[in-house]
Amino acid sequence: MSVSAAAASAGNVARGAASVSSGATVVSARQLSLTFETNDGPVNALADIDLDVRKGEFVSFIGPSGCGKTTFLRVIADLEKPTSGTISVNGMTPEQARQKRAYGYVFQAAGLFPWRTIERNVTLPLEIMGYSSAEQAERVRRTLELVNLTGFEKKFPWQLSGGMQQRASIARALAFDADLLLMDEPFGALDEIVRDHLNSQLLELWARTNKTICFVTHSIPEAVYLSTKIVVMSPRPGRVTDMIESTLPKDRPLEIRETPEFLEIAHRVREGLRAGHSYED
């Protein structure tokens, strides 16, 4: 309860750097495995994942396709069920957490409903969760301002650029003040320039709202630039090969990507990817 109360006020209060290591555990996975039964036999999407995500952390999952990073995010979100092992989200099972609307999920594509305006897309979760219409209007105003989409309330998604659509989908995930944000390659389909812009906006938003973010990407610079912790994964079976606590300061201008410190972390990520990645050919 105290968590959601803190989150509820988070939108209004700009915060300083959160203490990364001392926060409560939000996601905790122990010996987590998931095997998909396919027509070509079983596929080990996840094998023996041990992982903790603490409150206020920005955790990136990076690895080649098929390493299970999206699957792990979907397990946290209760969109997939693990085959063995345990996982808790806010101290509950993922299903209980989902029923309590503990997280907001941002998909690879914006997935806005074309028959709803941007405003009504953002109110979608609020309608489902039964917020009053005054509350809905207030939250729409606040979250659209947070993602710099004020003035586009009455537009339809197909009238907006891809970057703006993705920002609207982030606003939709923020609208109901879940303190955990799960993002599955949200900027994967966007070009480099838009992506840089959205990355710095996302950092700013994270600093302002003090949310915990789990972020799936396959871009090394993106992972290093955004994260407080980088989880390097490798495929067949999907497993964690390295876990890197970032030494970068919380305040990160885009130029930080030229510093030796940044390049060093990027190098370590690349090494981790290379070690765990056995290309078949």
Add this chain to the structure above:
Amino acid sequence: MRRFAWQSVLALLLCLAGATMLPLADAVTALPFTIARTGAIELLLLGSVVVTMSGVNRLGGAVLLLFTVHIAAFMLLGGIAGNEGAARPSFFCLLAAAWLLAWRLNVVLSRLKLENRGERSLQRLAIPALFGVWILILWEGITRGAGIPFVLLPPPTAIAARFASSLPILGADLVQTVFKAVLAGYVIGCGSGFVVAILADRVPFLRKGMLPIGNLVSALPIIGIAPIMVMWFGFDWQSKAAVVVVMTFFPMLVNTVAGLAASGHMERDLMRTYASSYWQTLFKLRLPAAAPFIFNALKINSTLALIGAIVAEFFGTPIVGMGFRISTEVGRMNIDMVWAEIAVAAVAGSVFYGVVAFVERAVTFWHPSIRGG
């Protein structure tokens, strides 16, 4: 030398050929074409040829052409009325010349680039209207000119005269068939198809059991079920509505089931992350996503329903209804009345379809096929 449109050149040749073969009709009756009328027709058509050839491709030229060609055409038709079967080749030459000039006019009209929005919408209306009017003019000219027997194909003016003199009967038939049988059957058929589709979606065994049976029902011949429905529901409109229900149920069921599966995985996962209930997901995601499919079914059914009700009336009915009228008037050789009913059915069907399509545009404005890209 500039190139003239082939329609203009051919029309000119036909005008000249017609002039060498005068008179336009054999003088078997009291009112053959007078010299003045024949001369006026020739002059109007030659004038129209000049207009098309002089390159007047602007709005003014088109309007001028509209008048000259159609005055000539109506003078031709007016002259032949009462002289059925007396037309000579020159009559058909001039009729063909007028038709070619109207064709040319339509080509010019469709190429006009208009600035004004009102003028543009007028243009959009004028082109198909001209097309339709010329089908009627040719129909009238050929049936009267060649003296085609009335029972084979009555001229449009005769049908129109019969239409005007039978308005109360046509109105009663329209009410009986469309406003009672078709509308009731359509609403019940589409409504039940929709409800059953949702039930089938909610209850898996219904989906597996219902669809094959629905398929079977849709394959039943209407000629077979119509008399059975008359046995079950009596002679009045209720039995026709029942036939319409049977015909419209399946397209609605199949399309709605397909539409409910049309929403993407990602959108459904999204609703799941909100812990959205079945009904919330249905109303906020799946039904809006299914709307294009549902409207397809509504449009298909709007024409199916009318056909079903009219055919069903062939199998027992009180002495009113469009199908009843068609079947009895055919027996009495009153073919003009049959055509009048066909005209009513065509207009009613088009209006019905148009209303559904209009609502569709308003509801599924977001769909790429309507917003255009």
